Amino acid sequence: MKNTHTKTLAAMLLLALPALAEHTVIMPPELAPAPGAAAPMFSPGILADGTLYVSGELGTDLKTRQIPDEFEQEVKNSLGAIGLILKKAGMDYSSVVSVTVYLSDMELFARMNAVYATFFKDPRPARATIGVAKLANAKARIEISVIAK
Numbered sequence: 001m002k003n004t005h006t007k008t009l010a011a012m013l014l015l016a017l018p019a020l021a022e023h024t025v026i027m028p029p030e031l032a033p034a035p036g037a038a039a040p041m042f043s044p045g046i047l048a049d050g051t052l053y054v055s056g057e058l059g060t061d062l063k064t065r066q067i068p069d070e071f072e073q074e075v076k077n078s079l080g081a082i083g084l085i086l087k088k089a090g091m092d093y094s095s096v097v098s099v100t101v102y103l104s105d106m107e108l109f110a111r112m113n114a115v116y117a118t119f120f121k122d123p124r125p126a127r128a129t130i131g132v133a134k135l136a137n138a139k140a141r142i143e144i145s146v147i148a149k
Helices: 002-020 071-088 106-119
Strands: 023-026 045-048 051-058 096-103 126-131 142-148
Touching: 051 071, 071 106, 071 142, 096 106, 106 126
Parallel strands: 096 126
Antiparallel strands: 023 045, 045 051, 051 142, 096 142
16 A cells, blocks of 8 residues: 555656746847836746757847847847857856757848857757747847757
């Protein structure tokens, strides 16, 4: 009887482990909302069981909070924000295993790729690049999301 209860308890604990998994919000101070601004509807990053899930990052300039006119700078800003999130989680670009790039104009693919290659070295992460009609900011041309481990 005792052995049956022990096995049952062990099985229940194993089933409950995913529910007990800790989710930690990763919020670099550089990406925090300005004082008095409304709280964002999402977290820049969530660390769960050693895996970091990074929300889509636009190429917004951290000082002006604007999308730059130059596309290459927009890509650098997006990847730079991702770098801040990775660093806050104790990771770097080499920790990234998957990247999703959203482009509002697929004609920008080669230009995006040229900047991207300066951030990710071999072996590069798995990646999908998706053409979209619009992004959350009407001026934005790129949004990038990553998963890191």
